[in-house]
Structures are given as structure tokens and as C-alpha cells.
Amino acid sequence: MLRFGPAEGPVVVAALPLFEEANRTRAFAVTILRALAERGIVGLLPDLPGQGESLLPTHETDLAKLRAGFAAAAASLGVPVFTFAIRSGALLDGDAQIAGRYHLSPMTGADLRRELVRARQASSREAGEAFDPAAIDTATEPVELAGNLIAPAFLAELSAAAPSTEAVRTVRLETEAKPADAKLPGSPLWRRAEPDNDLAFASAVAGDIAAWIATCAG
Template sequence: MLRFGPDTGPVVVVALPLFEEANRTRAFAVTILRALADRSIAGALPDLPGQGESLLPTHETDLAKLRAGFAAAVVSLNRPAFTLAIRSGALLDSDAAVTARYHLSPMTGADLRRELIRARQASARESGEAFDPASLDTATDPVELAGNLVGPTLLAQLSDATPSAERTRTVRLATEAKPADAKLPGTPLWRRAEPDNDLAFAQAVADDIAEWIATCAA
């Protein structure tokens, strides 16, 4: 777990997106946490089961393990906690004992599943490989999707997984059509082919989180 900021007061715990989007947004998340530390707000970035430096293979994780890992990370900090969940990371913080949740461009499990299938279809077309999306519904072994081995349990769970709406602030990019509590200008880093950063966007998110936490504490 990466730690930032003071040893007292509230802490913002990040839930990165699943799979490759975690790599694309990690530097961005760290920049946000450093900006919050400059505002005397602590931050933490845990590696969850099947993510980052976790010893659990990606294909052996599922939503229950990921949610339990995130909840355990929050408990271990032993202080008032808020979440910053990015994209599909918003599917992981529902079981955590937090004061409130901040979801940045959240997506449903069905949205993520569709994106994984589209990536696999594009790859199959390029290689001339046959791929039937319906085969995912009956898969009993891990399936390679967008460069990741995904277990059948997680695939099934994604079909109806949704972010928690309890004590949640939803923020999206200004270019997104979906409704939100606020919209900010920035770059959809999760769409980039390689990991990247957007310092102005990170600062804007940090400002919004700091103001939101002050409101929650009032």
C-alpha cells in the first residue's frame, strides 16, 4: 500500500480500475494523492487481490475477493476514510466502512464486460481467430480478454455488478454525456494505449475532493 500525507485526520483510499486501465491510471491516481497530501489530506493506494504486486494471479480473483481486500485496507488504516474509485474501481468499494465515496467516471460491470468483449473481438479479427462472445457464458476456465486472463466467476459477476450509490459523489469528464454531480475538464487517460498523466486534471480532482471532504465533515 502506498501512503501519502499526514498520519492523522481523514484518508482517501483509491480503488483503481480493473485490468489494463489500472496501469493507465496509476500515475494519475498517485498525482491526485500527492496533491491531496499538499492540502494536508492523507491518501492510500492499496494493491488488491489479483492487482499490482498481489501474489494472487489475476484469473483467480473475483469481485468478492477484491471488495474484501479493499474493505480490509480501509480497516487497517484505523481512521475516517473516503474512497476515490476510478472507472470500474467503483465496483470495488461497496463493502468498505467509509464516510463517503467519490466515483470518477464510474462504470457498471456490464459496461466493463462489453469493453472486454469488444477488445477481444478486435483482436480476433486481426489474427483471424474465431471468437464467439456467447462462449463466455458457459466458460469454465479462465478466458483471455484484452490481454488478461479473466476467471469465469468474475466474468459472471460483472454482468449485474453496479457501483454503490450510498453516500456517493459522482464526477465525470466534461465530455461525458452521462449524468453526474459535477463535471471536470480532463483527458480520459483510461483510453490511452500507454500509461499517461494529466496534471491539470489531477489537480482539479484533488481540489474537488478536498472541498467535498470539508462538506462531508461539516
């Protein structure tokens, strides 16, 4: 778990998106946490079960393990914390004891599953391979989607998974049509082919998080 900021102060625990989007947005999330540290806010970025440096293989994780890992990270400092989740990371903070949730471009589990299936369909077409999405529902072994081996039970869980709506501030890109509490200019880094960063966007998000925390504390 990476830790940023002062020894004491408001605490933000970050949840990266699931699967490949975590790699694409990690530098962006770290930039935001460093910017929060400059504002006197403690930041934590845990590697959850099946993510990052975790020793658990991706195909052995599921929503329950990920949520329990995030809740444990949030409880590790023994003080009320705020969460900051990007995209499908918003599916992971529902079991944590928190003071407030900040969701950046959150998505449902069903949306994530559709994107994973579309990515697999596209790669199968390019490789000239056959792929039947319906086979996912009857699979008994891990399924490879977008370069990740995922347990069929995890994929089934995603169909009904949704972000928590309690004590949440939802922020989206200006280009997104879905409703939000605020919209910011920036780049959808999670859609890029390679990991990247957007310093101006990260600064705007950090500023919004800091202002939101100040409002919650008040």
C-alpha cells in the first residue's frame, strides 16, 4: 500500500479500476494523491487481492475479496476516511466504514462486463478466432477477457454489481452525458492503449476532492 501526505489529517483511500484500466490510471491516481498530500490530506493506494503486487492470481479474486481488502485498507489507520474511486473502482468501497465517497466516472458491473466482452470480441476478430459471448455463462474455468483470466463466478457477480449511493459525490468528464454532481475537463485515460497521465485533470480532481472534504468536515 502506498502512503502519501502528513502523519495526520483527513485520509483518502483510492480504489483503481478493475483489470487493465488499473494499469492505465495508476500514474493518474498517484498524481492526484500527491496533489492531495500537498494540501495536507493523507492518501493511501492499496493493492487489493488480485491487483497490482498482490500474490493472489487475478482469476482467484472476486468482488467479496476485493471489497474486504478495500475495507481493511480503509480501517488500517483507525480514523474515519474518505474514498476516491475511478470507474469500476466505485464497485469496491461499498463495505468500507467511511466518511464519504468520491466517485470519478463510476460504472456498474454490467457496464464493465460488456466492455470486457467487447474487447474480447474485437481481439478475436483480429486474430481470426471464434468467440461466443454466451459461453461465458456456462464456463467452468477462468475466461480470458481483455488480457485477464477472470473466474466465471466473478463475471456473474458483475452483472448485478453497482456503486454505493450513500454519502457519495459523483464527478464525470465534461464529455460524459450521464448525470453528475460536477463535470471536469480532462482526458478519459482509462480508454487509452497505454498508461498515461493528465496533470491538469489530476490537479482539477485533487482540488475538487479537497474542497469536498472541507465541506464534509464543516
